[in-house]
Structures are given as structure tokens and as C-alpha cells.
Amino acid sequence: MMLSYFTALGLLAGAALAVNPVVMKGADFVDSTTNNRVMVIGVDYQPGGQSGYDPGSGVDPLSNGTVCLRDAALMQDLGLNTIRVYNVDPDLNHDQCASIFNEVGIYMIVDVNSPLGGESIDRSNPSGSYTASYLNRTFAVVEAFKGYPNTMAFFAGNEIINDVPTSKANPPYIRAVQRDLKNYIAKHSSRSIPVGYSAADVREVLQDTWAYLQCAIDGNDKDVSRSDFFGLNSYSWCGDQATFQSAGYDALVSMFSATTIPVFFSEYGCNTPSPRVFNEVQALYGPQMTTLSGGLVYEFTQETSNFGLINVNDNGTASLLVDYDNLQSQMSKLNVTLLQSSNASQTQAQPPACSSGVVSSSQFGANFTLPSTPSGAQDLINNGLSNPQQGKVVQVSSTQVPMSVYATNGSQIEGLAIKPLQGNQANTPNQAGTSGGSASNTPAPKHSGATGLASHMPGVFLVGLFSCIIVLVL
Template structure:
């Protein structure tokens, strides 16, 4: 692998730090708890977060100032070409992108970064409705399809290091039951990657927290719930968003506890975000510790946050400023300080790949007061089964507005409250990560859940057409079975195969991976500046629509 003379001195450090602009990028694989390039060198993630921040609306329900829209950082070839020299000056070998639009063209950016020896870690979720809801998590066909469509688009690129199935989904002990859905997502994404012979790793990025629930979370995501030492449901790469090192701290003061907690971890781990801003300027002295022999037995590097400016409750992150016209990059002292620290980092090239051993997948942690997740996972969402069910439902959701995501949750609440008042149940659409109980329809798209509940109410009211109206949002399906017994039999038949784990497949009518922008992928990127809307709106309608239904679950008679 050849490199420009400008960076020749830094390339002598280790095979993993190669950033040459002329050579083919090497495949990175995991052996035991370590990462290695194809030539057998230990690989350390020397990265930076690379995502412009979308629109942020501060509110009590958004304590982390998470964006409601996103700008795809890998769809603007001109911007990627503009930023490449600065990424090379930083000496990074990896960038992390938090949200990408599978309908856009990523060829220019991905090729630019591949030619420069820069890998990508791609988060599969999207802001808001394209991710698991922390308060009402589920794992359904629409979210699985969104993930797979993104993988399909990026699978042709040789510099995808990993896909993250979630970022900070679990943020406190009483939310740890959501881990069952994260683990199911990792299981299904891993199965799909294996089916297309992709070497990309499957990861999760966790918020830092108290060891009483963070340790079980890390162990749960890398454990084997079957007890057979199988890694089929285990992640390959655990990311920790860690901001403990502030100012000119020390390993003992900031990282010793975390290092000890992960000392026996069984898969690869890295800091998926780091860079405390509470003691400016950022000196980045934690880089020396993270890439030292003191931490290399556990950690495989990290991703500094953030290349672009990013606002948080703590203040302003960011290492560069982009001019209004998008043509000029101005680095800050954060940039130059990190550049200095990355240039000095020299992690050990050990253990050797042959000495790394194989991974052992232990049994999963048991439930307690701070760890609520069941070891029984949700089934793999089955689009064909859910489509079959929808076709046989007596009452179908036919919204009067194209922006139907705004009404699905309230209609689910309303329909379930009516059924509850009549002594019925909405258990078929409910999921419980604590008990490991998942209703037969809980893996389906929320619109199909709604059609199912509306049909239950319609049949319970003697197939009265008015009972299917729901404010004009429901229509009687003339092709559906007319009797309750026949309807139940049809539903049971459709869902008979939708149990357990399987290799996911895209629905036949899913949007293809063909691009909808110019083949060059260049431009101002303005078309990405707002919330993305794919051809199939159902694909983007995620778990957010179920929040209201979860809050109002007290109205339901759950069996």
C-alpha cells in the first residue's frame, strides 16, 4: 500500500494507520476481541464523527438535543472532496456517519474515502421515526426493511467497517428491557450480512452509565441466549460514548474504572464517541491513554466527536467551521490539538492475529433490579407474513392524509381503548422485553397493527361498516373473510411462519438500491437538508408512532 510522502513518517507506526491515497483499502475482520487488517496487523479505529447536525428543537422530551432531521454526510461528493485533506491532516482512518439516506448516491464520497484508506462506521437508524423508541421499543418490519435497504446500498463499497444497529437506545436502568429489541436487530442484521457474504461488523453505540446496568448491557449484547456458544445473536463491536476524560486528566482519574469493567470483555470494543468539552480547550490527551499498551488489551481505538459543529446541552462541539457557501474549511484549536495527539499515537501491534484466539459467547446475564431484559428475543420481522395478514384483515387503515405517521399512534390508542372497554384485548400488537412476550402482530408495521385492531373492533360490532370508519381512516375489505372464525383462521395461517429467528429478506416491492440523484454524487447537498422522505413512506415510519399507544396501555386489557 503506497502513501503520499506528506504522510510517510506517520505510516511507519502500524499497518492499521495507513491513509495512503493510491492504494486499495484492506478488509478488517474480528478475531476474538481484536480487529485485524488483511495483512495481519492489529487495527485501531482512529476516527472522527462526520455528520453535520440537523434541525434541533429543544424540549422536555428531547433532553439530549437530538436532531429531528438529518443531512447525509456521504451523499455530497463535493463536500467530501473538500474535507478529505483535513481528515488526512487529522490522520484518521475511520469516520462515523449517524444517518444516511439509502435513496441517494454515495459513490463519490465512499470512493474518495476508500482511495484515502478511510473506513466508515454507518449507523442504520434515522432520527425520530427511523429508530427504536426508548419509551416504547419494538422490532418491526418497517425498521428492519429500512436497515436492510441501507445495507444493500452500501454493500458494494469496500470501506464499510461496521453498521450500528442503535445509538444510546438504552439510557437508564428502567429502560434496559429495550435491549431485547436491540439484540434482535443485531441478530437479524448479522444474519442478513452473512447471507450476502459481507464482512462488515455489527455494532451498537452505548451511552456511558453506571456499571450496575452498563456492564450487563455490554455482556448481554455479546452473549449467547441459546447457551450453545453461538455468536448468531451477538454483536461484533461494542461502542461506548465516553466523555470521562476532561482537560489534562490521567488514566487513573478518568479511565481506570472503565478499563477494569471491560477487562474480560469477549468481543471488540472502542470509544464510539469521546472528547469532553467542559474544560476547554480540548487537549485530547486521552488519545495517548486510549492508544497505549495500558488500554490496548481491551480497546481498539475510538471516534473523536465531532468534525462538524454540534450543539449539545453541555455546549458546542466541533473541530472546524464551514463557510456559508460551503467552500472553505477553517480548523480550530480542537482540530490542531487532536492532529498532534493522533500523530503521536503508537499503539502496540499485538497480540498477533494467530494469538488472538476465538470468541467465546457466555450465557446471558440474569434479570435483577437494574437489568430488566429477557433472554427471550423477539422474532425476526416477516414482511410476507404481515402482508398476508393485512390482505386478509376485514378493516384496513386507509388514511385520508399522506402524512399518516402523525395519526397512527392516536388511532391505535383510540381503537385499543374501545376494545378494552368491550372486554377485549390488544395483546396481539404488544411487546414486552421484560417478560419476553411478543404478540403475534407486534413484528408488523404499525399501520398493519392498526388495521388489525380496527378489524377486531369491526368484527366485535357485528361487521357494522360504521365501526370500520375511524374518522374516515378505515375501509371495509370486501375480499376478507366475513366471519370472525374465518378471519381468525386466516390470520393464524398468515402468521404461522412468523416465529423465531430467520434470515431476513427485503419485500419484493421494496425500493431498489438504484440512485435518485446524479451519478457523480456532487453538489451543494441542499437536497439533504430536510427530513428524508423515501418513495415508500411506510419504510420510514418507525417506532415513534407507538409512543402514545404505549403510554395509554393502561386502557388495554392485555392478556
Template sequence: MKTINNLALVAATFSAAGVAAAGTPVLAPRASSTLTPITVTGNAFYQGTDRFYIRGVDYQPGGGTGTVADPIADEAGCTRDVPYFTKLGINAIRVYAVDNTANHDTCMNALEAAGIYLILDTDTPKYSLNRADPGPSYNSVYLQSVFATIDAFANYTNTLGFLSGNEVINNVTNTNCAPYVKAVTRDMKQYIGSRGYRSIPVGYSAADVDANQGILGQYLNCGTDDERADFYSINDYSWCDPSSFTTSGWDTLIKNYTGYSIPLFMSEYGCITNKRVFSEVSALYSTEMSAVFSGGLVYEYSEEGNNYGLVTISGTTVTITDQFTDLQDAYANATNPTGNGGASTSTDASTCPSANENWTPTNDNLPAIPSAAEKLMKTGAGTAPGLSGAGSQNSGSSDTESSGTATAGSGTVTSTATASGSSSSSTKKSDGALVAALDMKVFSVVMVMLMGMVGGMVYCRFAFHFLGISVHASWN
């Protein structure tokens, strides 16, 4: 199993970049609108009616320096790198950390123009679950940062999905973190629905731990729909060239996950034990795997002192390596299966696993969302803390920490949702909220006057036009 230069802890906090304070709208950056949003049906991703396979790389230039840099806010860096993404032939990147106080329009729109989607982590070093003591770190200060992340990126149509965690559980001794990971996934899904956003998939990236990776996948897909992950991804380094489908153990992966009812992909892959030539790419996009897996992301784009880089970067100069060329060729030669690739439309939940020597949770009981965080479902996340905030792991109190066990279905979206969720960085009112904000008495008088002056037909046409404007204003 590989550790990612602390990037397992360096995920992403995103700003509620359009919310200066809870419920206070500010100018929003322009959201992308060309790429068709990715949706989930059964165990596969779809772009419209076409099966979508992730062909991508993990992208965090500067991640090896020990500092957190936001590649999506780095306009010069993004402009420098997108042409190489295109040359590589990818359709997705994963980013581990961003600055939620920055504007991301330029890069997100450049990615969109190149046909590239974003898969985004939602933790940062200061705002994350503490695997050594997860209970106190699951608090409203942490969740407010996570929700602000959603606000910042939800309206970009090329945001493919959010990751609720990366390798939080990284051995057999900390599986007690699983209920908290699952609770965060539940809370993120509820926030997305409650704020009126489109249905953006939420999932998790699991460590390369044979003892419990499959059990964790089963656990995150069991229980009520509101708490089940929308997808599951694994970091896997078992295929080390020269290898094969059977030698690597990927055939066992297929056996273990056959019948799994949510999309599954590799959030990191690309062993460097020997010279890697990415022979696994042809297998990953073949019918041997397409009924179970939806592609994957190669680790990683830039060289960060760990020999995994496809390119080296020096200022504005990018130098491609043999690994880049080998992956470029591998992607070019790997054709997606025809039709739906054997995907299943089943949405049946997995059976919740029983406790054993590698797994400590004894049931599917999850912590209840902290009361202060629950209020954000209605008010919105407000101002995000950014990368330099005070942090959340020691921010527990009576209203910020979970007060007990949640009841089944407690994460179901309620009617509190408004179209405020339709903008990635601004709070907008729903149709109902917009009309309610009007003085209805004055509105009625105006309508009566119009009827008297030009007849009922004009009234109907005006009313229809008015409602049309209100819908447009709420959803764009």
C-alpha cells in the same frame, strides 16, 4: 452523559439503491475495492493480518440544525472535508444519518482513496425503535429500512461496520428495550449472511450510563452466536482534561471489560468540561488499553452549536480550531502497540446478566423476527423508504409485528443466501441461480455439438471458462 442534538435518534437509513423492487435488479453504483475489508478475530479488528485500531471522528455536518443531511451524498462537502481528514491523520469516520435514495459513490471512493473506513448507523428518526414502547416499533417496516441500509453500503469495502442502534437505552428505566436492540442486531447479521454479503461486523453504540453500560455489553455478547453482537462501542466523556488514566476512571473500564471477547471501542469521546487537548489519546492507543480497546472516534468533526466541533464550516470554507490542531498532534504522537497489542483470540460468549434494580431483562429470550421481515432474507429489502418515508413506529400489524419469542439459534444463516448480497446496490444471482436460469436442455445440446466438432478437451476448457465467467459475474 451527552445528548447529541437528537442524533441519538437520527441514525442512518440507507437505500437498497440498486433494488427498485424486491428481486428487480437496476444499475449499481461502483463499489470500492482497494482497501482491505476489516475483519474480526477474537476481541480485535484486523486489516488483513494486522491489528486495526480505529482513529477517527464522528461526522455529521449540519446535525445541529434540526434537519437530517447526508454528508456521504454531499459530493462538494465530502470533497471539501476529506483533505482535512487526511491532515488530521484518521482512518475512520462515523456517520449518523444518510439519504438512502442518493448515490454515495463519489464520497465513498474519496474516503477509500484516503484510507478511511465508514462506521454507519442504521436508524433514522422515522425508522427506529421507540424506547418508550419498543415492542410495536420492532416491526417489518422498520427492518425493511434497516435491511435496505445494508444493501446500499455493503459492497463498499471501506464500510467497516453497521450500528444497530445508538443510545436506545439511555437510563435505568428503559432497559426493557435491550431484547429488541439485540433482536435487530441478530436480524441484521442474518440478513448480511442470507444475502451473500461479506461478513460485515454489526454492533451497537451504548450511552454513557455507568449503571448499566457494562451489563448491556455483557448482554449483547451472551447467548448463541447468531444473536451476539460482532462488536460493542461506548460513548464515553469521563476523561476531562486535565486528567489521567486513573483519575478519569479508564482504569476501571479496563478492569470491567478485561476478558470481553468481541472488539470494543469508543464510538464517541472528548469531554469539553475544560479545554480539551486530547491527552486521553496517548492512553487509548497504549498497551494499558490495547488488550481491551480498539481505539475510538472523537466527537465531533464540525461545530454544530455545542462547542464540540474541531472545525467550523461556512459554505466551501473550513476553518480549523485549536482542538483540531491538538487532536492532530495527539494522533501523530500516539503510536499503535506492536504486534497484536495483547488482543485475545477467545470467542467465548459472556454470561447473560441477571435482573437487578438497573436491569429488567430476566433471560435471553428475544422477540421472533416478524414474518414479513423474515421473507426479505430471500427476496431482498426492495425499495428503501428514504428519509422522507411514512415511518415505522406505528406500522404494526399481524404480519409486521413479532409474533412471539424466538428459539435459540433462529437467526442462523440458512442456504437461502445467494450472491445477490455481493453488490451494495443491485440484486445479482449466485452461481447456482445463474446456471439454473439457463435452459439446460439447450445448454446440453450445445455441449454435445462442441464435443462432436472439436473434441472433449475443448468441451472441458469451454465449460471451465463458462463457470469462471459465471463466478466473476456474480461477485463483482
């Protein structure tokens, strides 16, 4: 049977385009090929919420390619370049979703923990939960995601310190897990993948947590237990009357001004009052906050906590919320190219040596004698997991979103599709397509899969492809 023009374009869409992996250089995320700074422009992504995580169901946020295609198209139009995924099942196949996000220039930061017992460090019992079985789970997540070039980083922990009492015994266990993960990655991954921590915005312990995690034990800047980056879950900017000063952003810039590792908001977007106007976006990516490396809006899908950008309806369709429109409006005003196009500094500050003096509070557990890796886990680090699920980039066979998505005015968005990017580039607000989520009365059609793809392919490549098609037909 003769291959049609659109089938040919579908084959083109399947070409394994890839973003350049991200590395660390001092206080910046850096494109490993261009050496340009990478700002995190992203969203937290956990459809179904934490309570929806069920490893027996065969489903997690990155297991359904059709859903990921829809969400990647909407994220691409927002201009996003990063998602954070909290709870994944390392035994599932994530190839389609990871490859879809890869083709539209969106990185993934993946948490290695889950809310289930035995799959995270219990902040109320760190020593009892730091086991070989637990580490086996974290290594399985590494195995599942290490093969994707758009796996940007792993979170080793989330809010394990969330008040003064938990700052006493818990800090060494955060560093121990980071050490074990980085040792496993060094032994079993073809590239280095950064590992860091996501902190609660509890000002009584925030600075000490950052200082404790960025310092180098014995002054060794190769110390694998130190964080490669530091995420902050911050909800201090609330409403359109908030300012850089009233939200305390000035204090955060001052706090992190001497950072030797990237710092970014791993969650942001206060939802009181609602809907959110997201005017903090202009501050976060503006000249006053170049110390930080961007942030992740909480969160993509509407859950019980009412932070969503889109609502997934019971019949499988989806509806954009006003928060989506408002965020898109703010993103469209950004010129992050100025922040990202400059080469990262060749002069990198040395991390401070770890000592009790790096923290300001005597109540903080500044203990730098870390717990030893459990013996069973050390065997896994040395020898690797037995027959783990290992992800790889695969062909993306379709660019067109098959399910219905509705704009905030109720009109169905026509032609919603992803637009594969050329040249290993990450998505930015400047790359975003025409908005289908506009609050205007007539939503503008998205680029179609055929038109968007053809516009990104060199003519000589198209000629070569069609020559091959003629041969096949003959």
C-alpha cells in the same frame, strides 16, 4: 486533443484503490488480508448535526463528493482511519464520498437508524417501534453500503438503554435488530459485515449492557443476535488535569478485561473546559488500554453543541478550530503501528453463555427470549429488497480540494488535497501528510494532487500509462 501530464495523473487518481475489509477475531478488529489488528482512530461525522437530517432534501453527510473531498483531506492529515456516520438516506447515491474515503484509507461505520419517527427503536416504546417498516429501512442502509470495501461495520442501535428504567424492556429488542440485520447481510451480502451497538456511559447499567450483548444464547458462539462489537460514548476525561484514574479509564479497562468482542469509544472528547487538549489520546492508544480498540472523537464539524474540529462557514468555506490543531498534535505523537502490526491472537475466548447470572442487577432486563422477526420483515430477509440503491466504488476524478479552507491563524491553506494510498492500506498518523492546519503563522502547503499521487505510483505503471496516452494521441 492531446492529454496533459496532469490529466494523466487525474486518470491515475481514479483507479479504484481499496482498503482491506475488516473482520472480527475475538476481541479485535482485524484486517482480513494481513490478519493485523485494526485500531479505530476516528471521528464522528454528521455535518449539520442530527437536526440537519432531512431525507426529502436529497442531501446527507455522504452525498456531496466535493464536501467529502475536503473533509477526507483534513481527516487524512489528522491520521484518522475511521468515520462514524449517524444518519444517512439509503435512497441517495453515496458512491463518490465512499470512494474518496476508501482511497485515503478511511473506513466507515454507519448507523442504520435515524432520529425520525419510525426509523429507529423508540426507547420509550420498543415493542411498538419494532416493525417491518422499520426493518425495511435498516436493510436499505445495508444495501446502500454493503458494496463498499471500507464499510467497516453497522451500528444497530445508539443509547437505546440510557438509564435504569430503559434497561428493563429494551435489551431484547437490541439483540433482535442485530439478529435481523446479520441474517439479512448473510443472505444478501458477498461478505460478512460486523453489527454492533453504541452504549451510553451510564455506569449503573454499562457493565450489564455489555455482558448482555456479548453473551451467547444457549452457549452457541454462532448466535447471530449477539453483538459483534461494543461501542461506548464516553466523556469522562475532561481537561488537561484529568488522569487515567480520575477519568475512570482504569475502571473501564477492568470492566472490559474479559471481553470476547472488540470494545471502543464510539464517542469521546469532553468539551469542558474548551478548547480541548485531547491528552486522553495518549492514554487511549497507550499500553494501559490495549483492551480497547481505540475510539472516535466527537465530532468533525462544529454544531450547536460546540464539539467541532472545523467550522463550515456560511459562504461554503471552512475554518480549522483550535481543537483540530490540538488533536493533530496528540495524534502526531502516537505509534499505533506497534498496536496494529501484531497478528491477532489465534486463541479466542469463548463468549459466556447467556443466563440471568451474566448481569449483576436484578433490575436489568436479562430476558433472552427475543421478539420474533415481524412477518413482513422475514419476507425481506428471505427475498431481499425490491430494487434498492446499491453502492459501488467509482472513479475519483479529482484529488484537489476546490473550496477555500483556513488555518486557525486565518491564513488560507494552499494545495489542500487527498493523497490516495497504495497497497490497500488504511490511513494512520504515520501516513498523514504535512499539516495544513498547523497553528504556526505560516501553514505548510499540503501535498498537491499531482505530486502526492505520482510519488505513490510504481514507475513501470507510469510508463505503461503514458504509452497508452501516446497511442490515444496517435
